[in-house]
Structures are given as structure tokens and as C-alpha cells.
Amino acid sequence: MRKTLAFLGVALALGLAQAPSPEALKGLGPEEALALAKRWREEGQRVVSYVTPEAFFFEFPDGRKAQVALKDRFLLAVAPYVSRTHPCQVHYFSSCTGELQEEVFLVRVLEGEKEVLKTQVKTGKDGFFELWLPRNRRYTLEIRFGNLVATGPVATFSQSPTCLTGFRLASR
Template structure:
């Protein structure tokens, strides 16, 4: 919790009180870039932001651009769904919208038979939750909400998608 509060404080210190600009991202960590991308969307800032396997990219209304490298981390945005979804490969924080906003899920990430991660997440107002994972791995992702379950492949290679929208929840 302290880490989350520290990141939020850092995001505020990075210039969110002012008009969005590339200067707000100078020296930002990947986690701070994620917070800023989410905040820009929530505030309705006209900033295009997206994440590739290599970096966050930001395009500001005045035409300036910024980039924050992910380094040894891989970020994937996941939007489980029941009825409607959209095809996507690159997650745009500024525009991608999932069906299930504000919902809580239990998430398991398995590498082979070994459980790498088990956590509870909540989708944002955009219907997505995010996961930071090691690069160059193959996983199975399981998303569960009560007796609703979705399972699918997740990879973290240079050509892997950063937006997963194909996890349809079904009753088990």
C-alpha cells in the first residue's frame, strides 16, 4: 500500500496538476508511466498513450512525443469479457475499453504446472487490469470471478500482444 501511495504521489509530482506534457515523463519509471497513462485518460486529457513490448509511447496535443522504455519488464493489459470485446494487439490506454469495468477477479499466472502469480485484481473504469511479468516467457492465464472462468495463453516476447481481449468468461 505504501508503494502505491508513493507512486501516486510521484505521479502528482510529475506534473499532473499542469497541462500534460512530455516533461512529465522525463526520468519516469515504467510504473510511473503506467500511472500517468491511466491518469491522462481519467482526466480526459487529449494524450494518445499506448504500450508495446518495448516501451510506453505518448503523443501530446501539441505534436510532441515521449517514450518510456520498459526494460526487463513486460506489461500486458487484460480485459476479460462475457458478451462483447474488440480485437487488439497493442494496448491504447487512451482509447481501449473493456466490458467489465470496476469488477474484481482472481488471477492466476502459470508457467507450465508452476504457479508464478496468484492475485486479486480490479478492472479500472476502462474495463482492464494490468500485469507486470518477466520477459520471454510462455504462460497460461486464468481469470476467475465466482463460478465464471476464462483461461488462455499469454506470452511476453518481443512480438507478443500487450492487449488481451479474448478471455471470455464462462460458467464452470
């Protein structure tokens, strides 16, 4: 009994025993909202979460809704693939799934000829990795996976997609 009570106390302190709610998002920035959306999905919570060019949106099982503004940056959710993908414009953290889960990629982002980002990323259990980029710009995205490469244009304007599922990896 004491161990159960001690566990419940720790769970409450960490917020693990609390059901997802709009209150959990109060005061969070975009990065924290992203982490929470991913955590709720992995936990199997029935929270619908998605990202538009302006904000994260959350819809809770009890009908309540909440949002967290993205502010001055744009979030791209990218699911590179080899053989299967799905068409998408708005990324739903609660349901979109990519083919290559928990894989490591080398990613480059170019603005014209200038390299603005070069990093190694790992897709999550959902098969996506995320990139935070400045708004209102056009880029070229290059993704490498072993000897496979995918390259294409991306944009961060108010009508741009937040879910990128068209980057097919192929030999070059």
C-alpha cells in the same frame, strides 16, 4: 480571491494545473508512466498513450512525442469479458475499453505446472487490469469472476500482444 490563489498554489505544487507534456515523463519508470497514462485518460486529457513490448509511447496534442522503456519486464493489459469485446494487439491506454469495469477478479499465472502468480485484481474504469511479467516466456492465464472462468495462453516475447481482449468468462 485568497482561496483561489491558495488552490492554484496547491494545484501547481501537485502538478494538477500543468498540461500534460513530455517533460512530465522525464525520469519516470514504467510503473509511474502507467499511472500517468491512466490518470491522463481519467482526466480526459487528449494524450494518445499506448504500450508495445518495448515501451510506453505518448503523443501530445501539440505534436510532441515521448516514450518510457519497459526494461526487463513485459506489461499485459487484460480485459476479460462475458458478452462483448474488441480485437486488439497493442493496448491504447487512451482509448481501449473493456466490458467489465471496476470489477474484482482472481488471477493465476502458470508457467508449465508452476504457479508464478496468484492475486486478486480490480479492473479500472477502462475495464482492464495490468500484469507485469518477465520477458520471453510462455504462460497460462486463468481468470475467475464468481463462478465464471477464462483460461488461455499468453506470451511475453517481442512480437506478443500487449492488449489481451480474448478471455471470455464462462461457466465451467
